[in-house]
Amino acid sequence: VAIGSLAKIPAVLFAPLLVAHDLVAPAPPGAPDPKPRERVRRALLAAAPSGGAAIALYLLVERVMRGPLQSYGGGDAYRYAITQAWAWLHYLRLFFLPFGLSADTDLEPFTRWWDPRALAGALVVAGLGVVVWRTARDRRLWPISFGTAWFMISLLPASSVLPLAEVMNEHRPFLGYMGLALAAVWAGRLALVAALERWRAPPRVRAAVPVAACALVLGAHAVGVHLRNRVWQTSESLWADVTAKSPRNGRAWMNYGVALMARGAAEPARQAFLRAQALTPAYGYVEVNLGVLEGWVGDGIAAERHFRRALELGPSDPPSYEYYAGWLVKQGRAPEAIPLYEAEIRLAPGAARPRARLMELRAA
Numbered sequence: 001v002a003i004g005s006l007a008k009i010p011a012v013l014f015a016p017l018l019v020a021h022d023l024v025a026p027a028p029p030g031a032p033d034p035k036p037r038e039r040v041r042r043a044l045l046a047a048a049p050s051g052g053a054a055i056a057l058y059l060l061v062e063r064v065m066r067g068p069l070q071s072y073g074g075g076d077a078y079r080y081a082i083t084q085a086w087a088w089l090h091y092l093r094l095f096f097l098p099f100g101l102s103a104d105t106d107l108e109p110f111t112r113w114w115d116p117r118a119l120a121g122a123l124v125v126a127g128l129g130v131v132v133w134r135t136a137r138d139r140r141l142w143p144i145s146f147g148t149a150w151f152m153i154s155l156l157p158a159s160s161v162l163p164l165a166e167v168m169n170e171h172r173p174f175l176g177y178m179g180l181a182l183a184a185v186w187a188g189r190l191a192l193v194a195a196l197e198r199w200r201a202p203p204r205v206r207a208a209v210p211v212a213a214c215a216l217v218l219g220a221h222a223v224g225v226h227l228r229n230r231v232w233q234t235s236e237s238l239w240a241d242v243t244a245k246s247p248r249n250g251r252a253w254m255n256y257g258v259a260l261m262a263r264g265a266a267e268p269a270r271q272a273f274l275r276a277q278a279l280t281p282a283y284g285y286v287e288v289n290l291g292v293l294e295g296w297v298g299d300g301i302a303a304e305r306h307f308r309r310a311l312e313l314g315p316s317d318p319p320s321y322e323y324y325a326g327w328l329v330k331q332g333r334a335p336e337a338i339p340l341y342e343a344e345i346r347l348a349p350g351a352a353r354p355r356a357r358l359m360e361l362r363a364a
Contacts, residue, residue: 019043022039023136082115087168105167105169150179151180154175242256257272257289270290273290288324322344325344
């Protein structure tokens with residue numbers, strides 16, 4: 001858990017997952033099930049060491065090791081929170097029907113708690129809670145309870161009043177899908193066993209049904225993986241897919257423009273950047289890329305206008321200084337680039353590239 005949390009802080013969720021497991025797991029065969037209050041006491045006691053370690057690891061990673069410029073980039077906490085139930089419904093749908101995948105969604109935070117999508121999501125979340133409660137009371141069904149609780153607990157850090165930059169991101173439920181797979185497979189096994197007991201077919205036929213079902217599911221997922229690998233084959237194919245599925249995502253259009261510019265398609269790249277600019281007019285990185293593009297095609301006036309606009313929009317973004325400074329050097333205006341590199345170093349003291357550029361300029 002400690003090693004994992006240094007890579008991705010949600011590893012500290014081991015502690016609440018352990019509590020959930022000990023709350024619903026039945027007692028060993030022959031031992032009486034403890035009363036609810038005693039079960040809660042035992043679960044909390046068992047998870048106390050990992051819980052204390054989780055708190056310490058969280059503080060270490062998020063407070064001590066956190067970089068000065070690190071930001072989760074979230075907006076309004078209330079609007080973010082009321083949108084999360086719909087995100088849960090989306091993640092649940094993707095588990096069973098993984099089509100329409102987008103590497104960067106364009107969902108905007110809801111403005112009203114009574115938005116039909118928010119209400120539908122809340123109904124589904126409540127339904128998941130009912131599943132956890134009802135199946136926890138049956139010794140045969142406790143893996144369904146634990147797996148569903150795992151899914152819900154793992155989503156809580158990204159689905160709360162602590163807003164992140166993206167309201168919904170399809171990689172967030174990956175940890176939760178482990179628990180959901182446990183619940184779904186166990187439920188499917190019980191349903192299949194019950195159906196086969198009622199089906200008066202030859203033993204060989206009944207034995208072949210589970211194998212055929214597994215082959216069908218795995219085969220369908222194999223096809224899906226192959227298709228997604230084709231999408232992720234290049235940056236251009238990936239961001240073209242994202243802009244088609246999430247057309248209101250300004251960052252996606254910007255990244256698509258960067259991919260187009262990388263292969264020399266200047267005009268399509270400009271159109272992608274302009275689309276991103278229209279969707280996210282306060283996004284400084286769009287202006288940086290427009291400045292790079294205009295400088296590349298030789299329009300110095302337009303390039304400098306975009307670089308200056310990027311500095312206005314993102315005075316704390318190191319790339320805004322670096323690319324403007326690099327362009328100034330190419331224009332023979334190296335002395336003007338020196339204060340820009342100095343400003344970038346103040347913002348990102350650990351960055352090596354601006355120090356190297358500044359050293360070269362001072363030597364020259």
